[in-house]
Amino acid sequence: MAVKRRLSISAAEAEVMTVLWQHSPAGTDEIVTALEHRQWHESTIKTLLERLRKKGAIKAAKEGRRHLYSPVLQRDEWVAQESVGLLDRLFDGRVTPFVAHFSRQRKLSRKDLEELKRLIEELDHDR
Amino acid sequence: MAVKRRLSISAAEAEVMTVLWQHSPAGTDEIVTALEHRQWHESTIKTLLERLRKKGAIKAAKEGRRHLYSPVLQRDEWVAQESVGLLDRLFDGRVTPFVAHFSRQRKLSRKDLEELKRLIEELDHDR
DNA sequence: CTTCTTCGTCTACAAGTGTAGTCTAACGGC
DNA sequence: GCCGTTAGACTACACTTGTAGACGAAGAAG
Numbered sequence: 001m002a003v004k005r006r007l008s009i010s011a012a013e014a015e016v017m018t019v020l021w022q023h024s025p026a027g028t029d030e031i032v033t034a035l036e037h038r039q040w041h042e043s044t045i046k047t048l049l050e051r052l053r054k055k056g057a058i059k060a061a062k063e064g065r066r067h068l069y070s071p072v073l074q075r076d077e078w079v080a081q082e083s084v085g086l087l088d089r090l091f092d093g094r095v096t097p098f099v100a101h102f103s104r105q106r107k108l109s110r111k112d113l114e115e116l117k118r119l120i121e122e123l124d125h126d127r
Numbered sequence: 128m129a130v131k132r133r134l135s136i137s138a139a140e141a142e143v144m145t146v147l148w149q150h151s152p153a154g155t156d157e158i159v160t161a162l163e164h165r166q167w168h169e170s171t172i173k174t175l176l177e178r179l180r181k182k183g184a185i186k187a188a189k190e191g192r193r194h195l196y197s198p199v200l201q202r203d204e205w206v207a208q209e210s211v212g213l214l215d216r217l218f219d220g221r222v223t224p225f226v227a228h229f230s231r232q233r234k235l236s237r238k239d240l241e242e243l244k245r246l247i248e249e250l251d252h253d254r
Numbered sequence: 255c256t257t258c259t260t261c262g263t264c265t266a267c268a269a270g271t272g273t274a275g276t277c278t279a280a281c282g283g284c
Numbered sequence: 285g286c287c288g289t290t291a292g293a294c295t296a297c298a299c300t301t302g303t304a305g306a307c308g309a310a311g312a313a314g
Contacts, residue, residue, distance in 0.1 A: 010301055014216075028261075043304045046262070051301090065261060065310055079217050080232045083225065086213050089141075090206050095229050096242040098210065102222050103250055105207045113251055115223040120244050123230055137271055155291070170274045173292070178271090192280055192291060 006081065007055050007073060014078075016048045020058060021075040025068035133208065134182050134200060141205075143175045147185060148202040152195035 009017060019034040020026060026034075032045050049069060052058045060067040084093075091097040099116075102108070108116070136144060146161040147153060153161075159172050176196060179185045187194040211220075218224040226243070229235070235243070 012302060040302090041304055043306095044302075047302085047304075050263075067262075076228075079228055082213060082217060083229055084232060086209060087229070090209060095226060095235065095239060096246055099222060099226065099243065100246055101203075101206055102210055102214070103246075105211060108222065108250060112222060113247060116226065116243075117247050117251070119223055119227055119230075120240060120247065123235060124240055124244075135270095139272060167272095168274055170276095171272075174272090174274075177293075187292095194292075 007057055009052075009055075009057060009073070009078060013048050013052055013057070016045065016052060017057065017071060017073070017075070017078070020069060020071045024070040025061060026070075027063075027066050027068055031069070134184055136179075136182075136184060136200070136205060140175050140179055140184070143172065143179060144184065144198060144200070144202070144205070147196060147198045151197040152188060153197075154190075154193050154195055158196070 015035065015038065016031065019031050023030075023034075028042075028046060028049065031049070032040075032042050035045060049058070049060075049067075053060055053069075057071070057073040058069050059072050060069050062068075087093050087095060087098060091101070142162065142165065143158065146158050150157070150161075155169070155173060155176065158176070159167075159169050162172060176185070176187075176194075180187055180196075184198070184200040185196050186199050187196050189195075214220050214222060214225060218228070
């Protein structure tokens with residue numbers, strides 16, 4: 001069974017992952033195009049891809065002389081790691097204090113409150 | 128008026144800040160003691176303190192030949208930065224998807240749900 | 255076949271981070 | 285006043301990260 005090693009993704013790497021999470025497999029050129037707004041040189045993106053591959057966060061399939069990359073680490077997994085990590089570090093692993101704090105910072109809009117209320121009820125029903 | 132520059136605190140530095148947030152002003156020795164569980168050499172902690180001071184996250188007052196450190200960056204501020212940062216990066220800045228995702232990972236306990244419900248109602252009342 | 259182009263790989267390099275050792279000046283004890 | 289102790293300052297060093305250039309091999313073009 002796969003040993004799910006906790007692989008850590010840097011900010012820049014996460015942006016590359018985001019592209020692949022939206023559309024994969026993808027070649028370097030596609031990824032470069034998708035990241036145009038970042039104004040990274042092609043080399044930079046190649047480096048990030050290579051680092052991600054070495055870490056095992058993505059895999060590359062040969063297609064001719066090119067590589068087609070696909071995520072191995074799933075977005076859900078990564079989001080979970082980040083979220084749980086933050087909650088543990090800052091809020092003793094509990095979600096309520098997080099919401100409370102957040103509500104003090106950026107006032108939650110009425111819409112947010114409605115959404116949240118609905119979500120809670122839903123969760124409540126499913127037990 | 129103070130220009131609130133966004134100062135970034137590394138993980139190790141945050142641990143030192145945590146000590147100061149709990150009790151300050153504090154001298155190096157106290158901080159070292161408070162961080163015994165980390166098994167860091169005294170030098171390490173001195174370095175972290177110095178880095179934090181240079182960044183302006185803490186300030187040092189001379190007391191004889193020692194320094195007494197106090198936080199400048201407040202915990203609330205930092206927690207807000209981290210939280211908002213994560214929400215923006217991963218959840219489009221919205222809190223509901225965060226709670227939703229979290230609930231799928233670590234099942235929210237009944238107690239969590241109750242707490243959350245109470246919090247929402249409260250916020251709801253205050254508009 | 256020779257040449258141009260294009261990929262992927264290797265190398266680079268400064269800043270930040272984790273972790274710690276060394277040096278120096280001032281303090282406290284005798 | 286001299287000497288050991290000690291606090292803070294300075295130095296170190298490997299690893300990660302952001303950012304990119306250089307190089308070599310394989311494919312495309314003619």
